[in-house]
Amino acid sequence: MSADIALRRKETLASMCDERARMLQDQFNVSMNHVHALAILVSTFHHGKQPSAIDQKTFEEYTERTAFERPLTSGVAYALRVRHSEREEFEKLHGWTIKKMESEDQTLAQDYIPANLDPAPDQDEYAPVIFSQQTVSHIVSIDMMSGKEDRENILRARASGKGVLTSPFKLLKSNHLGVVLTFAVYNTHLPPYATPVQRINATVGYIGASYDVPSLVEKLLHQLASKQTIVVNVYDTTNKFAPIQMYGMDENDTGLLHVSNLDFGDPARKHEMHCRFKQKP
Numbered sequence: 001m002s003a004d005i006a007l008r009r010k011e012t013l014a015s016m017c018d019e020r021a022r023m024l025q026d027q028f029n030v031s032m033n034h035v036h037a038l039a040i041l042v043s044t045f046h047h048g049k050q051p052s053a054i055d056q057k058t059f060e061e062y063t064e065r066t067a068f069e070r071p072l073t074s075g076v077a078y079a080l081r082v083r084h085s086e087r088e089e090f091e092k093l094h095g096w097t098i099k100k101m102e103s104e105d106q107t108l109a110q111d112y113i114p115a116n117l118d119p120a121p122d123q124d125e126y127a128p129v130i131f132s133q134q135t136v137s138h139i140v141s142i143d144m145m146s147g148k149e150d151r152e153n154i155l156r157a158r159a160s161g162k163g164v165l166t167s168p169f170k171l172l173k174s175n176h177l178g179v180v181l182t183f184a185v186y187n188t189h190l191p192p193y194a195t196p197v198q199r200i201n202a203t204v205g206y207i208g209a210s211y212d213v214p215s216l217v218e219k220l221l222h223q224l225a226s227k228q229t230i231v232v233n234v235y236d237t238t239n240k241f242a243p244i245q246m247y248g249m250d251e252n253d254t255g256l257l258h259v260s261n262l263d264f265g266d267p268a269r270k271h272e273m274h275c276r277f278k279q280k281p
């Protein structure tokens with residue numbers, strides 16, 4: 001192969017990979033902005049009004065009708081911050097107990113419904129889901145602080161005021177790895193340049209969106225009709241010595257590799273897209 005053909009081939013791979021990485025990143029950014037806006041919606045119309053203007057039915061209808069605004073997400077939900085001292089009153093009001101997030105095999109069971117889950121053991125505070133998009137209705141009443149990844153996200157979101165992402169993990173009722181995006185919802189008394197402690201104290205709940213990465217990336221790449229040409233892999237490379245594969249098959253060494261950076265808006269997480277040609281030249 002002549003030197004200029006080899007160079008052209010390299011440039012083609014780079015531009016195809018960068019284009020796909022940019023599309024994925026842009027769609028992620030669009031949905032992140034809309035999840036942020038949902039946090040403000042809940043703050044304004046649920047916490048900011050007496051009585052609240054949002055109930056499960058309104059939330060479900062609104063989130064379903066605006067689902068097109070959140071590409072790549074499989075569902076959004078709202079978890080309320082409940083202190084242990086408020087638990088009894090909260091459970092009486094809702095007519096259900098706060099549930100503990102359960103193990104994989106339990107959540108994969110055919111008859112898995114939140115009502116069959118165990119009550120959450122006593123904790124200082126809880127984050128039970130009170131509103132959900134219909135697509136993730138199976139997490140209603142579950143204490144999101146009882147799941148490791150969800151809990152870390154909640155703590156980081158409320159101290160920072162930013163949208164935060166989990167590492168890839170197996171979402172409830174899904175066979176794939178996914179990620180969760182969380183924004184804290186604050187009461188209206190939060191000063192604009194609040195400190196982490198002020199933010200934590202002003203937190204009233206958490207809006208979260210789940211991303212089923214494999215099926216959503218697949219859908220995105222499908223629109224580009226390049227699947228005969230290149231193989232795409234997406235990794236969480238936050239720990240660069242132990243990357244986590246989020247999309248794609250094991251990489252097959254066909255020579256040329258191009259790595260495009262992916263910025264999903266959480267500086268604490270790093271992601272990359274790896275592209276290769278399917279065929280050797």
Ligand code: WA2
Nearest residue numbers: 077079171172182206207208210
């Ligand atoms: N949403 C959907 N499926 C899940 C999940 C989740 N978390 N966790 C595990 N499987 C309400 O950050 C608050 C959503 C958590 C938000």
